[in-house]
Amino acid sequence: MKLYEQVAERLGEAISVGTLRAGDRLPSVRQLSASERVSVSTVLQAYVHLESLGFIETRPQSGHYVRRRQRPLPAEPQVSQPAASASPVSVSALVSRVYRAAGDPRVVPLGAAFPSPELLPARRLNRELALLAREAGEMAIEYDMPPGCLVTRQQVARRSLDWGCPLAPEDFVITCGASEAVHLSLSAVARPGDIVAIESPAYYGTLQVIESQGLRALEIPSHPRHGMELDALEAALTKRKVAAVLVVPSFSNPLGSCMPEENRQRLVRMLAGRGIPLIEDDIYGDLHFGPQRPRPAKAHDTEGLVLLCGSFSKTLAPGYRVGWVAPGRFREKVELLKFAQTVGMPTLPQLAIAAFLRSGGYDKHLRALRRQLASQVQRMVEAVGEHFPEGTCVTRPEGGSLVWVELPRKVDALVLHARALDAGISIAPGPIFSAQKRYGNFIRLSCGFPWSPRLEGALATLGSLARSLA
Amino acid sequence: MKLYEQVAERLGEAISVGTLRAGDRLPSVRQLSASERVSVSTVLQAYVHLESLGFIETRPQSGHYVRRRQRPLPAEPQVSQPAASASPVSVSALVSRVYRAAGDPRVVPLGAAFPSPELLPARRLNRELALLAREAGEMAIEYDMPPGCLVTRQQVARRSLDWGCPLAPEDFVITCGASEAVHLSLSAVARPGDIVAIESPAYYGTLQVIESQGLRALEIPSHPRHGMELDALEAALTKRKVAAVLVVPSFSNPLGSCMPEENRQRLVRMLAGRGIPLIEDDIYGDLHFGPQRPRPAKAHDTEGLVLLCGSFSKTLAPGYRVGWVAPGRFREKVELLKFAQTVGMPTLPQLAIAAFLRSGGYDKHLRALRRQLASQVQRMVEAVGEHFPEGTCVTRPEGGSLVWVELPRKVDALVLHARALDAGISIAPGPIFSAQKRYGNFIRLSCGFPWSPRLEGALATLGSLARSLA
Numbered sequence: 041m042k043l044y045e046q047v048a049e050r051l052g053e054a055i056s057v058g059t060l061r062a063g064d065r066l067p068s069v070r071q072l073s074a075s076e077r078v079s080v081s082t083v084l085q086a087y088v089h090l091e092s093l094g095f096i097e098t099r100p101q102s103g104h105y106v107r108r109r110q111r112p113l114p115a116e117p118q119v120s121q122p123a124a125s126a127s128p129v130s131v132s133a134l135v136s137r138v139y140r141a142a143g144d145p146r147v148v149p150l151g152a153a154f155p156s157p158e159l160l161p162a163r164r165l166n167r168e169l170a171l172l173a174r175e176a177g178e179m180a181i182e183y184d185m186p187p188g189c190l191v192t193r194q195q196v197a198r199r200s201l202d203w204g205c206p207l208a209p210e211d212f213v214i215t216c217g218a219s220e221a222v223h224l225s226l227s228a229v230a231r232p233g234d235i236v237a238i239e240s241p242a243y244y245g246t247l248q249v250i251e252s253q254g255l256r257a258l259e260i261p262s263h264p265r266h267g268m269e270l271d272a273l274e275a276a277l278t279k280r281k282v283a284a285v286l287v288v289p290s291f292s293n294p295l296g297s298c299m300p301e302e303n304r305q306r307l308v309r310m311l312a313g314r315g316i317p318l319i320e321d322d323i324y325g326d327l328h329f330g331p332q333r334p335r336p337a338k339a340h341d342t343e344g345l346v347l348l349c350g351s352f353s354k355t356l357a358p359g360y361r362v363g364w365v366a367p368g369r370f371r372e373k374v375e376l377l378k379f380a381q382t383v384g385m386p387t388l389p390q391l392a393i394a395a396f397l398r399s400g401g402y403d404k405h406l407r408a409l410r411r412q413l414a415s416q417v418q419r420m421v422e423a424v425g426e427h428f429p430e431g432t433c434v435t436r437p438e439g440g441s442l443v444w445v446e447l448p449r450k451v452d453a454l455v456l457h458a459r460a461l462d463a464g465i466s467i468a469p470g471p472i473f474s475a476q477k478r479y480g481n482f483i484r485l486s487c488g489f490p491w492s493p494r495l496e497g498a499l500a501t502l503g504s505l506a507r508s509l510a
Numbered sequence: 511m512k513l514y515e516q517v518a519e520r521l522g523e524a525i526s527v528g529t530l531r532a533g534d535r536l537p538s539v540r541q542l543s544a545s546e547r548v549s550v551s552t553v554l555q556a557y558v559h560l561e562s563l564g565f566i567e568t569r570p571q572s573g574h575y576v577r578r579r580q581r582p583l584p585a586e587p588q589v590s591q592p593a594a595s596a597s598p599v600s601v602s603a604l605v606s607r608v609y610r611a612a613g614d615p616r617v618v619p620l621g622a623a624f625p626s627p628e629l630l631p632a633r634r635l636n637r638e639l640a641l642l643a644r645e646a647g648e649m650a651i652e653y654d655m656p657p658g659c660l661v662t663r664q665q666v667a668r669r670s671l672d673w674g675c676p677l678a679p680e681d682f683v684i685t686c687g688a689s690e691a692v693h694l695s696l697s698a699v700a701r702p703g704d705i706v707a708i709e710s711p712a713y714y715g716t717l718q719v720i721e722s723q724g725l726r727a728l729e730i731p732s733h734p735r736h737g738m739e740l741d742a743l744e745a746a747l748t749k750r751k752v753a754a755v756l757v758v759p760s761f762s763n764p765l766g767s768c769m770p771e772e773n774r775q776r777l778v779r780m781l782a783g784r785g786i787p788l789i790e791d792d793i794y795g796d797l798h799f800g801p802q803r804p805r806p807a808k809a810h811d812t813e814g815l816v817l818l819c820g821s822f823s824k825t826l827a828p829g830y831r832v833g834w835v836a837p838g839r840f841r842e843k844v845e846l847l848k849f850a851q852t853v854g855m856p857t858l859p860q861l862a863i864a865a866f867l868r869s870g871g872y873d874k875h876l877r878a879l880r881r882q883l884a885s886q887v888q889r890m891v892e893a894v895g896e897h898f899p900e901g902t903c904v905t906r907p908e909g910g911s912l913v914w915v916e917l918p919r920k921v922d923a924l925v926l927h928a929r930a931l932d933a934g935i936s937i938a939p940g941p942i943f944s945a946q947k948r949y950g951n952f953i954r955l956s957c958g959f960p961w962s963p964r965l966e967g968a969l970a971t972l973g974s975l976a977r978s979l980a
Contacts, residue, residue, distance in 0.1 A: 135846070160651055166646065166647070174640050177633070180829055181829045183624060216686065220852045223851040231702075232703075245849075245850055245853070249851060251850070252846075356651070359649075359856060361852070372606065376722075380689070380693070380715055380721070381693040382852075383686070383831070386856050386859045388859070
C-alpha cells in the first residue's frame with residue numbers, strides 16, 4: 041500500500057468504528073500532517089482518495105467532513121419464485137471457479153461467507169490449544185471415535201440452554217463443521233434419487249452436497265425476511281414425495297432471512313404429521329443483531345425428526361472445524377456414517393474449543409462480534425445504495441454477515457463475477473445458489489470484514505461494472 | 511493391578527523386548543525380591559502367574575526359565591472363496607456393536623487396528639503442535655480449503671520418493687485419514703447401484719463406506735499372502751460392469767497379504783485397458799517387516815486412473831486425522847467433494863505433521879516401529895498356536911499389525927466375540943469383513959500392543975472359549 045493509502049485506511053477505520061461520524065469535521069491537513077508524520081501533499085492525496093470513494097466531502101472554505109449518504113437505501117427483493125419441479129443438481133464446476141478465486145489474499149474478499157479472522161479470538165484459542173497439546177500426552181494422538189469428545193459435547197449442550205432448546209451431551213455428534221453435519225444428516229435420511237425441499241436461493245455448499253449424494257432439489261419460494269414460504273412448501277408436499285426438508289431458519293445463506301417463531305412451530309408440526317425429517321442448519325443462529333437469539337425449530341421437535349446442525353466456524357475458529365449435529369432419532373445412523381467416512385475428528389481442536397467455552401468470555405465475545413457485524417452489514421447496504429445502478433434491491437438481514445443483491449435484469453451476474461475478479465474483487469454470483477440456475481442477475485456480498493476505504497473502493501468499482509452491464 | 515501382576519508385567523516386558531529369551535534363566539526368587547523391593551511371596555505369585563500363562567516354566571532343582579513354545583505354528587488359511595455375485599452391503603449394525611465395545615479402556619484391545627499410542631511419538635508431535643499454535647496466529651483459525659496445507663503436501667510428496675512412486679505436492683488432497691480418502695475416491699468414481707470389486711475378506715470400514723454410498727460389493731477371492739487373485743478378478747470383469755476396483759495391496763486388512771510387484775503391474779494394466787479406476791488403500795505401506803517398502807500400484811499408473819490413499823494414522827498420530835489421496839485424473843472431483851462435505855481439514859494438525867517430518871527422525875521412528883510390530887505379530891502367531899484349538903489356521907503377515915485367524919468350522923465367531931467381550935476382551939469377528947456375511951468362523955486379532963502377560967492371558971482365555979465352542 042502506498043503511504044497516502046495507509047493514511048486513508050486509518051481515517052476510514054476511525055469512521056468505520058464510529059470515532060468519526062457522518063457530519064463530523066476531519067482534522068485539518070496541517071494537523072494530520074503533523075500527527076501522522078507525513079507530508080502535507082500525502083494528506084491531501086489521502087483526502088482526495090477518500091473523497092473519490094465517497095467517504096468524505098469537501099466544503100469550500102471550511103474543510104473536510106465525513107459524508108452523509110445521499111441516496112435512500114435500496115428496496116428489498118421480492119419473494120423468490122423458483123419453478124415447482126425437482127431438479128438434479130450440478131453447480132459444482134461453477135462453485136469451483138468461484139471459491140478458488142476467493143482464496144487469493146490479494147483479492148477483496150466479498151465472495152466467501154466467513155468473518156474476518158481479526159474479529160475472532162485467535163490468540164486465546166491457540167493458547168488453549170497449545171496448553172492442551174503439552175498436557176494431553178498420548179490422548180491427543182489417539183483416535184477420537186464418534187460421537188466425539190465428551191467435554192466438547194457438554195459445552196455445546198450447555199449452550200443449547202441459551203438457544204432455548206435444551207439438549208444433553210449424548211444428543212450430539214461432533215462433526216467437521218456444520219457442512220459435514222448437513223452432509224451426514226442428508227445421508228442418514230435420504231437415498232439417491234430422493235427429493236429434498238430447500239429454500240430458494242440456497243447455500244451453494246448445500247447444493248453441492250445434494251449433488252454429491254445424487255439427490256434432487258425442490259426449491260421452495262422464500263421470503264427475504266421470513267425465509268421459506270410454508271404455504272408453498274405444504275402445497276409441494278401434497279404433490280410430491282419429499283424425503284427431507286432442509287432449512288436455515290436463522291439468517292439463511294444467502295438471503296439472511298429469519299423465520300418467525302410461529303412459522304418454525306408450524307414447519308415442525310407439518311413435517312411431523314407426515315413423518316418427514318427436518319434438517320435445520322443453525323450455523324448463523326448466534327449472530328442475531330436483535331436482543332433475542334432465535335430459538336431453533338428443534339425446540340418444537342417432539343418426534344426426534346429434527347436434525348439440528350451447527351458449528352463454531354462463524355463465531356470462533358473456522359480452521360478448527362468443530363461442528364455438531366443433534367440428529368434426534370437418526371443418531372445411531374449419523375454416528376455410523378461419521379465413523380465409516382472419517383473414523384472421527386482430530387482431538388485437540390475439540391478440546392481447545394471446550395476449554396475456551398468453559399473458561400467463560402464467549403458471550404462477551406459474541407456481543408462484540410454481533411455489534412461489529414451489524415455495523416458492517418449496515419455499511420454494505422448503504423454502499424450498495426450509493427454505488428449500484430438504479431433499480432438494485434438489497435436484503436436487510438437481522439443477523440449473519442451476508443447481503444443478497446438483486447441487480448437490474450440485464451446484468452449477468454456471471455459476467456459481473458468475471459469482471460470483478462479481473463479487478464481484484466471476489467463476489468458470489470447468484471446462479472450458484474440455485475439448482476435451477478436462477479438468480480442470473482443476483483449476487484451475494486459478504487460483510488465479514490471491517491468497513492474500510494478498500495472495501496468502499498471495491499463497492500464503487502463493482503457498482504460501475506454493474507452499471508456498464510445494465 | 512495387584513502388586514504380583516505388576517512384577518509379572520515387568521518381567522513379561524523384558525521377555526517381550528528380547529532382554530530375556532526363550533531358554534534363559536529368570537532371576538532367583540530372592541534376587542527378584544531384593545531388586546523389585548517386594549516380598550518373596552509376591553515374587554512367587556508373579557512366577558506362578560507367568561507360568562499359568564505359559565510365559566515361563568519351572569525346572570525342578572534349577573529355577574524358572576523363559577519357556578520355549580512347544581507347539582508348531584498353525585497352518586495358514588486357504589485362498590478365500592466368496593460367491594461370484596455382487597451384494598448390497600449391510601454390515602453397519604454389526605460393526606457398531608463391535609467398535610463400541612473396543613472403546614472401553616478396561617477391555618483388552620485385540621479388536622481395533624491401531625498401534626498402541628506408546629509406540630508413537632506423541633510427545634514430539636504435541637510439542638510441534640503447541641509451538642505452531644503459539645506462532646501461527648490468525649492463520650491457525652482460518653479455513654484451510656482443499657487441497658489442504660501446501661507444507662503438508664510437500665512433505666507427503668517428499669515421502670513418495672521413498673515409496674518408489676514420485677508424486678508432486680499438487681497431486682495430493684489432504685483428507686481426514688485414509689478413511690475419508692477412500693470415501694471420497696469411491697464417491698468420485700462410482701454412482702449408487704454401481705459395483706465395486708474388493709478383496710475378500712475386506713476391511714469393514716470400506717464395506718461401511720460402500721454401504722453408505724449405496725454401492726454393491728463384488729468380493730474377489732484373495733490369497734493370504736498375495737492378496738486379490740487377478741485371474742478371478744479378470745474373469746469377473748468380463749462378466750460384469752465394474753465401476754471401480756478397491757484394493758489394499760500392502761498388508762491388507764484383515765489378511766495382511768502383500769501383492770507381489772508383478773501382480774500390481776498386471777492389475778494396473780488390466781484396469782487401464784478397460785478404463786476402470788483403481789482405488790489403492792496404502793495405509794499400511796510404511797509398516798513392512800522386510801527390508802524393502804512395497805511400491806504402490808500407483809507407480810505403474812500411466813493413465814491417471816489410480817487413486818492412491820494413505821495416512822499417518824498407523825505410524826504417527828491417528829488422532830491428528832491427517833491422510834491424503836493422490837486422485838490422478840479425478841483430482842478436481844475429489845477436491846469438490848471434500849469442499850462440499852467438510853469445507854476442509856483443521857489447519858494445525860496438518861502443520862504439526864509437516865513440521866515433524868521436516869525436522870527428521872521419521873525414518874528412524876519407522877524402523878523401531880516396524881521391528882516392534884514384527885515381534886508383536888510373531889508373538890501373536892505363536893500364542894494362537896499355543897492356546898487355540900487344533901485345526902486353527904493363522905496368517906503370516908509381513909507387515910502391518912493384524913492377524914487373521916481361521917477357527918474350526920463349528921466355532922461361531924459372533925458367539926466367540928460376545929463371550930470374549932464378557933471376559934473383557936475385544937476381537938473383530940469375521941462376518942464384519944464380508945458383504946456376504948462369510949467368515950463365520952474367522953476372527954481378526956490386532957497386534958498393535960507390546961506383548962505382555964495381560965495379552966498372553968487374554969489369548970489363553972480366547973483359546974479356551976474357542977475350544978468350548980468347537
